[in-house]
Amino acid sequence: MKRFAFRITPRDVEQGGIASAQLKRELREGGVSAYDARRAGIVAFEGEMNLIVHSERGGTIAVDVHPDTIDIVVEDDGPGIGDIDLALTPGYSTAPNWATELGFGAGMGLPNMQRNSDHFEIRSHIGRGTLVRSRIDRREGPLTYTAAEAAARAAAKANWASDLGVVPEEKAS
Amino acid sequence: MYMADVATLVEADILAGAGRTDLLIDRAYAVDLLSDVLALTDERTTLITGNISPQVIRVAEILNVIAVIFVRGKRPTPATVARAEQLNIPLMSTKKTMFETCGLLYANGVRPCKNRPVESME
Amino acid sequence: MNLRELAATLGWDVQSPGAEPEGHVLGGYCGDLLSHALANAKPGEIWITIQHHANIVAIAQVTGIAGVVLAGGARAADAVVERAKEAGVALYASPDSAFVLCGKIHRALAAERR
Secondary structure, eight states: OEEEEEEEOTTOGGGTTHHHHHHHHHHHHTTOOHHHHHHHHHHHHHHHHHHHHHOSSOEEEEEEEOSSEEEEEEEEOSSOOSOHHHHTSTTOOOOOHHHHHTTOOSSOHHHHHHHTOSEEEEEEETTTEEEEEEEEEOOSSOOOOOHHHHHHHHHHHHHHHHHTTOOGGGGOO | OBHHHHHHHTTEEEEEOGGGTTOBOOEEEEOSOHHHHTTBOOSSOEEEESOOSTHHHHHHHHHTOOEEEEOTTOOOOHHHHHHHHHHTOOEEEESSOHHHHHHHHHHTTOEEOOBOOOOTTO | OBHHHHHHHTTOEEEEOOSOTTSBOOEEEEOOOHHHHHHHOOTTEEEEESOOOTHHHHHHHHHTOSEEEEOTTOOOOHHHHHHHHHHTOEEEEOSSOHHHHHHHHHHHHHHHHO
């Protein structure tokens, strides 16, 4: 297993994306497929921008590369997300105007992270912070699943929270 | 279309990748919002944008974007251009608007890249 | 070609019909940055964007553009549609990407000029 960890500074837009681009490069150098590295890069980039735009004191991105999966955890200690379902709605954004004018804040950040993850979860408490977990099942390229495979994946997804030792009840804040 | 023809068509200056004018530009995506770029799922796409923030190149690197055309006369900083050279990602800059640039490329056979095919696992 | 004809030709979904859809569409403006649209979109142009922030309605009013078409399958929230209706701003949605919308509008307007 290989681990990458990045500390992200809040408001530092100029630096935004450096950690994620570096992550993608290192994943590729470490033998991760272009397809998987790209998905991980996208998840990390959106997580990185979320920390820059929204977090009060910055946060961390931790990436664990396993033989079968890439696990990405993005964590901060505030302000927290009030309504997670709303935050996951494409187009919904609470980004401040300065971020929107720089081309961020289209309300696609969390949906993009979710779309590029095979398993995805957010835990958040107002005043305590947010933790986003993404797991990417490694594969060489885009796949189309059969109905049976899709059902199996959906079942695996439902069990995923307990696999990771996450308490599902904590999801709602 | 080849990059050289694109540059002629939209009267663009080639800022980076001057040695790669035989690059085939056949698909494009136009946007200013970077989060929307990150929703792209197609490889080998040229990006048309008015966004010159350094993140554009980082996003291009993560997504394997093959070239970037900056519109509205926008030019990124020399540091961004240097980074693009390192990454071998050609950059162009045109004074034309995004509307005009897209209209001309579309009329000359450049096609949209696929976007968000809702990764078929749901 | 007026906006209603253009919208029908290109198969856009009408979210708000707008108060004055009869004027000719004079061109297009494409972009997602609110302040840039405010500064550069011209009267009579159709604005192609994925930006569905509520401020698009105010910008449409201030700039006097013909209308707004949301690209890439984005749809404005009900509150934004209501605001557009109240303001008499034409608001459309299309599954086409901004790149394709520019291409098709550009072609339609060029054909008209010939």
